Each structure stands twice: as structure tokens, then as C-alpha cells.
Amino acid sequence: MGRVRRGPGPLLLLPALAVVALVAAVPVGLLVRTALFAPGAFAELSGETSLASFAALFEGPFPAVARRTVRLALLTTAATVVLGYPVAVLLSRARGGWRSFQTLLVVSPLLMSTVVRAYGWTLVLGSQGVLGGFLENLGLPRAGLLHTEAAVLLALTESFLPFMILALAASLDRIEPAVIEAARSLGASPGQTFLRVALPLSVPGLVAGGSFVFVGSLSAYATPALLGGSEVRTWVREIQELVMIRFDWPTAAAASLALLLVAALLLALGAALSHRRSARAFGQ
Amino acid sequence: MVAALRVLAALAYLVLLAAPLAVILYAFSPTAAFEIPPSGLSLRWFAALTDQPRLISGLVTSLWLGFGAAAAALACGIPAALALSRGSLPGRNIVLAVLLSPLSLPGLVLGLGILTTASAFAAAGGPALVGTFLPLGAAHLLITIPWVTRSVAASLESAAPELEEQARSLGAGPLTTLFLVTLPTARPGIVAGAVSAFVISFGNFALSLFLASGRTVTLPVAIFEAVDRYQDPTVAAISTVTILVTAAAAVVADRFAGVMQLRGPARRRERGRAGSAP
Numbered sequence: 001m002g003r004v005r006r007g008p009g010p011l012l013l014l015p016a017l018a019v020v021a022l023v024a025a026v027p028v029g030l031l032v033r034t035a036l037f038a039p040g041a042f043a044e045l046s047g048e049t050s051l052a053s054f055a056a057l058f059e060g061p062f063p064a065v066a067r068r069t070v071r072l073a074l075l076t077t078a079a080t081v082v083l084g085y086p087v088a089v090l091l092s093r094a095r096g097g098w099r100s101f102q103t104l105l106v107v108s109p110l111l112m113s114t115v116v117r118a119y120g121w122t123l124v125l126g127s128q129g130v131l132g133g134f135l136e137n138l139g140l141p142r143a144g145l146l147h148t149e150a151a152v153l154l155a156l157t158e159s160f161l162p163f164m165i166l167a168l169a170a171s172l173d174r175i176e177p178a179v180i181e182a183a184r185s186l187g188a189s190p191g192q193t194f195l196r197v198a199l200p201l202s203v204p205g206l207v208a209g210g211s212f213v214f215v216g217s218l219s220a221y222a223t224p225a226l227l228g229g230s231e232v233r234t235w236v237r238e239i240q241e242l243v244m245i246r247f248d249w250p251t252a253a254a255a256s257l258a259l260l261l262v263a264a265l266l267l268a269l270g271a272a273l274s275h276r277r278s279a280r281a282f283g284q
Numbered sequence: 285m286v287a288a289l290r291v292l293a294a295l296a297y298l299v300l301l302a303a304p305l306a307v308i309l310y311a312f313s314p315t316a317a318f319e320i321p322p323s324g325l326s327l328r329w330f331a332a333l334t335d336q337p338r339l340i341s342g343l344v345t346s347l348w349l350g351f352g353a354a355a356a357a358l359a360c361g362i363p364a365a366l367a368l369s370r371g372s373l374p375g376r377n378i379v380l381a382v383l384l385s386p387l388s389l390p391g392l393v394l395g396l397g398i399l400t401t402a403s404a405f406a407a408a409g410g411p412a413l414v415g416t417f418l419p420l421g422a423a424h425l426l427i428t429i430p431w432v433t434r435s436v437a438a439s440l441e442s443a444a445p446e447l448e449e450q451a452r453s454l455g456a457g458p459l460t461t462l463f464l465v466t467l468p469t470a471r472p473g474i475v476a477g478a479v480s481a482f483v484i485s486f487g488n489f490a491l492s493l494f495l496a497s498g499r500t501v502t503l504p505v506a507i508f509e510a511v512d513r514y515q516d517p518t519v520a521a522i523s524t525v526t527i528l529v530t531a532a533a534a535v536v537a538d539r540f541a542g543v544m545q546l547r548g549p550a551r552r553r554e555r556g557r558a559g560s561a562p
Contacts, residue, residue, distance in 0.1 A: 010373065011367075012363035012367035013363070013368075013383075015359065015364070016361060016383055017364075017383070019425055020383065020386065022422070023386075023422045024385065024397075024426055027398045027400060028397050030400045031393075031400060034400055082292070083299060086288075086289040087292075090289060090290070105300070105301070106300070108301075109300050109301070110483075111483055111487075111531065111534055112487065112526065112527055113486070113504045113523075114489055114504075115489045115504045115508045115511075116304075116487075116526055116527070117303045118303075119307060119520075120304055120306045121302075121306075123306040154299070155303070157299060158300060161296060162300070212388075215388055215390070219392060220490070221493065222490065226511060236390060236392045236393070239392060249400070252396060253396070256390075259390055260389070260390070263388065263389075267388060
């Protein structure tokens with residue numbers, strides 16, 4: 001214990017840290033500078049600096065779009081918990097080849113681009129698709145679900161479900177089987193054991209998975225664009241339009257920074273919550 | 285309660301697999317219509333892809349970008365993983381958080397920032413970088429380094445450091461130890477990290493959207509633009525090709541590292557702890 005082994009040196013970190021500095025820190029810094037110029041279509045990135053582009057976010061359709069995006073992200077997070085928890089429980093109980101097979105099923109969608117999976121949902125939910133045919137078989141009019149918030153929610157849930165399942169399964173795996181056996185042998189029912197022992201111990205997994213899913217669905221572009229059409233506008237689609245169609249870079253930069261702020265606040269909240277809950281679970 | 289769990293889990297698997305299965309089914313459809321059940325099987329939409337220069341050029345771009353990003357991510361990520369997992373590093377957790385931070389930045393926002401940086405560079409008298417491979421490749425490198433670092437560090441941490449100490453005490457130099465002992469024991473993590481880096485880069489869309497134009501249009505961007513243009517299985521066919529490419533990458537990972545190595549360290553820790561329990 002006493003001897004501190006000399007590491008290979010912080011120099012080894014240099015390439016990776018240089019990339020983060022040049023390709024993440026500098027760009028975010030330049031976004032801050034861009035946001036300080038006067039907003040407007042074909043805005044010149046020069047002249048007086050002000051906070052007018054941030055004020056522009058509180059006008060027009062943007063507040064409603066932001067609220068919808070946050071609502072969709074919260075609903076997506078909740079849906080991935082409801083659908084992901086049972087899969088994670090069964091996964092963490094499975095052994096051997098059966099476990100490998102289930103893991104493969106859960107992971108396999110991650111091998112596909114989000115664009116491909118969103119395109120798949122347009123096939124399933126479109127009026128020519130599986131759902132349309134199903135409705136027709138029931139004697140109902142052939143209708144599609146495309147370009148609704150429900151369609152966006154379903155596809156977002158699918159695209160983030162694997163991450164939630166993996167995070168939950170990892171935290172369920174870390175629970176000592178002896179802890180569960182102790183609760184059962186002391187007379188707790190399976191339901192009580194789950195609610196009082198397994199669920200609190202899986203809070204770190206819930207928070208890790210939940211933060212990832214929330215931030216990811218907040219910033220998803222392809223899925224809302226392909227399934228929401230022009231009807232379901234979201235935060236990042238608004239940024240894209242500000243850049244590519246209205247050429248209002250200061251407002252786009254301000255909207256980007258606001259999104260970063262919301263994501264950072266939520267991640268910090270998650271970290272604090274996880275710390276407090278796990279401290280309580282271990283009786284500290 | 286177990287029955288309820290199974291029903292919800294079955295529903296979850298249905299949600300997970302519906303969209304990919306629909307894409308694959310439609311790609312082999314003999315007609316332009318999406319029929320369930322299909323009236324037959326046909327490869328005509330795959331053959332027709334040769335007449336789609338934009339999609340083919342996107343595929344080539346994405347393949348090169350994926351290989352390049354994976355190679356560069358190994359070059360940056362393996363040294364970083366060594367620094368993180370061998371010896372004492374002051375502020376280790378902060379360094380790790382900084383290295384992983386690109387994963388929590390929204391891709392489109394990052395893309396806008398990188399585009400802003402590239403145009404600021406040109407405005408300051410530097411070479412014109414907008415629309416070239418440099419900003420796009422740098423962006424892909426940024427988001428693939430965390431996957432390599434994490435996976436290699438996990439492999440290094442689960443390997444026994446005594447092996448390296450023994451090699452050193454038997455007279456091997458630091459570089460010999462690195463190449464003959466340390467890196468071979470980290471091979472599962474290196475392979476898994478490289479394959480994840482390739483898959484992440486190959487499928488990325490949001491980050492590439494602002495940075496891809498002309499020759500640098502990646503396949504996901506080309507597919508996104510093509511969805512509304514084709515009312516036949518052309519898009520399904522090229523999507524199925526991407527599924528085959530990433531499946532091949534996964535097979536490579538399995539062949540050289542064992543796909544379950546992705547979950548390896550957690551399982552090993554569990555066994556280790558269970559073994560040490562009284």
C-alpha cells in the first residue's frame with residue numbers, strides 16, 4: 001500500500017484531451033460568442049454584442065416547441081423505464097446461452113443507425129404500413145399514425161430502450177444475491193423484497209439510464225423529423241431551421257446553449273439524486 | 285408477478301424489433317408496395333442500388349470515415365486508457381469525466397459549434413475547411429474516443445497488474461512490457477472499442493448533418509434525405525446493407541474478443557465478490 005506506483009504519465013492523455021479541447025470546448029466557446037451578436041435573418045456576425053438572441057428565444061413559437069420537446073423527453077424516459085425494467089429483471093436472472101441470446105436481442109437495434117430505425121417506424125406506422133393493414137382487417141378505416149406526437153414518442157422509446165435496459169441490468173447484476181435471500185428468509189414477500197430491497201438498490205441504474213435517455217431524446221433529430229413531419233416541431237429541429245433556412249446563427253447558437261443548459265441541469269440533478277439515494281440505501 | 289413481467293418484456297421486445305424487421309422485410313419485397321405477408325422474395329431493389337450514385341457514394345464515405353475514426357480513436361484512446369488505469373493519476377475522476385463529456389453533448393449542437401469553428405478559422409485567414417473531411421472526421425473522432433477509452437480501460441483494470449510487474453522484474457523494458465504483456469491482455473477491450481467506434485461513426489446522423497456536403501455526405505444523411513424521395517424499397521435496401529455492414533463488424537468483435545466481453549468486467553467483479561464473501 002505504501003509504495004505509490006509511478007504511472008506512465010499524464011502525457012499519454014494529451015492526444016485525447018487535445019481533441020476534446022479543440023473539437024468540443026472551442027466550438028462551444030465560439031457558440032457563446034455567436035450568440036452574443038444581434039439576432040435576425042442573415043444576421044451579420046459582427047458589431048455590438050448583447051443578449052438579444054437569448055431574449056428572442058422567449059418570443060414566437062420557440063417556448064411552445066421547447067415545452068413540447070421537454071415533455072416528449074420526459075415521457076420517453078418514463079416509457080423506457082416501464083418497458084425496460086421487466087426486460088432487465090428477466091435478463092439479470094437468466095444464465096448461460098439464454099442470457100446471451102436476450103442480450104443480443106436487446107443490443108442488436110443499437111447496431112442500426114437511428115435514421116434506419118426511424119425509417120422502419122414510418123413503414124410500420126404509415127397508412128400503407130403494418131398498422132394501416134391491421135386497422136383495415138378490423139374493419140376500421142386505413143389510417144396512419146405518422147406525424148403525431150404518439151408516433152414520435154413510440155419511436156424515441158424504441159431508440160433509447162436498449163440503453164435503459166443495459167443500465168438497469170448492470171445495476172441489478174451488482175445486487176448481492178445474499179441480500180435478496182436475506183430479505184426473503186426474514187419473511188418479506190417477493191413484492192416487498194422487490195419494493196424495499198431490489199428497487200432502491202437499482203436507483204443508480206435508473207438514474208444513469210434515465211439521464212442518458214432524457215438528454216438523448218431531448219437532442220434527437222432524425223426520429224422526430226421522420227415521424228413528426230412538419231406537425232411535431234422540436235428544439236433541435238428549430239435550431240436546424242434557424243441555421244439552414246433562416247440563416248439566423250445568433251438565435252440558433254442561443255437555442256443550442258439553452259439546450260446544453262437544460263441537459264447539464266438534468267445531469268447534475270440526476271447525479272445528486274443518485275448520490276443521496278444510494279447513501280440512504282446503504283444506511284449512511 | 286412473473287407473468288406480468290413476461291408480458292411487459294414481450295411488449296418491449298416487440299417495440300425493439302418491429303422497425304428493423306419492417307425495414308428488412310420491405311427490402312426483399314418483389315413489388316413497390318409494403319405487403320404483410322410479402323407476396324414473394326426479390327433482390328431487385330439491391331441490384332437497383334447500383335443506379336443510386338448518391339447512396340453509393342454515401343456508403344463509401346461512411347465506410348472510410350468509420351475506419352478512419354476507429355483507427356484515430358485507438359491512437360488517442362489507448363494511451364488515455366493506460367494513463368487512467370495504470371499507476372496513480374491526480375484528478376483521475378475529473379479527467380475521466382472530461383473525456384466522456386462529448387457523449388452527453390447533443391450531436392446537432394456539437395455539429396453547429398464545429399461548423400462555426402471551421403468558418404471562424406476560414407474568416408481568420410486559414411484554409412477553407414467547411415465541407416471538407418477535416419471537421420467531419422474530427423467530429424467523429426471526438427465521439428468515438430470515449431468508447432475506446434472506456435472499453436480499453438475496463439479491460440486493463442480487469443487484467444492482473446502483477447503480470448506486468450513480473451515481466452519488469454524478469455528484465456523486460458517498459459516498451460517490451462507494453463507491447464508483449466499489457467496490450468495483449470487488453471485485446472478484448474481494444475477490439476470491442478474499435479468495433480464500437482466504427483459502429484458509432486458509421487451510424488451517426490445528428491453530428492454529421494451540418495458538416496456533410498457534396499463529397500462528404502455520409503450514408504445516414506443520404507438515407508435521411510432519400511426517405512421522402514422514394515416510394516419504393518430503395519431506402520429499405522440500402523438500410524439493409526448498413527445492417528449487414530454493422531452485423532459483420534459485430535461478428536468480427538465476437539470472433540476476436542467474444543461479444544459478451546462487452547459485459548465482461550461487471551460479471552467478473554460480481555464473481556470476484558461472491559468468491560470473497562464468507
